[in-house]
Amino acid sequence: MPFIHLSDIEEKELVPGFTVRFVHTESMTFSYWTVQPGAELPEHSHPHEQVTNMLEGEFRLTVDGESKVIRPGDVVHIPPNAAHGGKAVTECRILDVFHPVREDYRS
Template sequence: MSTFPEITTGPDVTRQVLSDHPDLMVVAFRFGETGAEGALHDHPHVQATFCESGRFLFTVGDRSFEVAPGDSFVVPSGVTHGCRCIEPGLLVDSFTPRRDDFL
């Protein structure tokens, strides 16, 4: 069980750090409504995303694709990415190194 609080990051979107270490961090992002967005952004961390539930339209660099439960993919360091929720659900992201800005 995580001891980190659930933080609101935007309309109908929250994040909660599940575990962290200087080399790795696991974070849950909950999207509560269709149309909720993970705004386009980039960071120096390598990110792996796993779709636990729901459906999402992702943009990673110049590619757009849909993800559904069980899908996963990697976002390379420095690549602009974001998503729009098609069906409410949960994404689990892993970052290396950890996102100190999330602590």
């Protein structure tokens, strides 16, 4: 299925204030997040390489102890096993791309 419309994918709330739609390919997972102002993502890590693309809003992201408010047009590379977390300053739309596939996000 090469053509996908995001509105056809069920939206899930994985963390309070973070709703997401997932698109999985053979080797990647794309996570389309909508984040409410003030919502917090607890610090965590995983074995997947992650690229965060800020689409709308402002989000304070911390990666391995370094914090920065990211805005539309900012792209952040999060290496495998790097500790990261953050908090939405405003309502946000974020695209995270993971490699390899996040099997834990398939269910």
